[in-house]
Amino acid sequence: MANPRIAKLEDQIQRIIAQMLERRVKDPRLGFVTITEVRLTGDAREASVFYTDLGRSLDGREADAEGGVTNTPAALESAKGLLRSTIGQQLGLKFTPSLTFIPDASEVAAQDMEDLLARVQASDAELASRREGSAFAGEADPYKKPAEPDDE
Numbered sequence: 001m002a003n004p005r006i007a008k009l010e011d012q013i014q015r016i017i018a019q020m021l022e023r024r025v026k027d028p029r030l031g032f033v034t035i036t037e038v039r040l041t042g043d044a045r046e047a048s049v050f051y052t053d054l055g056r057s058l059d060g061r062e063a064d065a066e067g068g069v070t071n072t073p074a075a076l077e078s079a080k081g082l083l084r085s086t087i088g089q090q091l092g093l094k095f096t097p098s099l100t101f102i103p104d105a106s107e108v109a110a111q112d113m114e115d116l117l118a119r120v121q122a123s124d125a126e127l128a129s130r131r132e133g134s135a136f137a138g139e140a141d142p143y144k145k146p147a148e149p150d151d152e
Contacts, residue, residue, distance in 0.1 A: 009040055010037075013040070014038040016083075016090055047097040048100050051076070051104060052106070073103070
């Protein structure tokens with residue numbers, strides 16, 4: 001069972017990081033970032049911060065709204081000290097957790113799931129089209145019925 005104190009700290013850290021990225025971190029490499037989840041270890045010494053960013057290209061860099069290229073992972077790494085010190089100040093913890101930023105793979109997993117569902121739907125449609133002209137093997141009514149007495 002999860003510790004309610006750890007769950008509360010996770011929510012507070014997520015809120016603090018999101019506010020800091022929005023208001024105080026002015027790194028031009030930072031793209032449009034959303035903090036999706038924070039996971040703390042049981043002793044609250046390490047925090048894994050999951051984030052998504054809008055406009056990620058195939059080479060790992062992101063394109064911003066003006067068409068320039070951003071580098072969100074590097075920007076988050078450089079802002080790690082500021083974020084960690086702010087978390088420590090606002091939460092008043094004896095030990096401030098170290099931060100590790102991890103790109104959230106939920107978008108990729110959702111796209112894979114959509115692809116699988118599309119393939120299943122196409123397979124079902126193809127099976128239904130093959131089934132249209134077919135007939136059952138055997139009689140139309142395969143169930144046994146009691147014998148009818150002959151009237152003589």
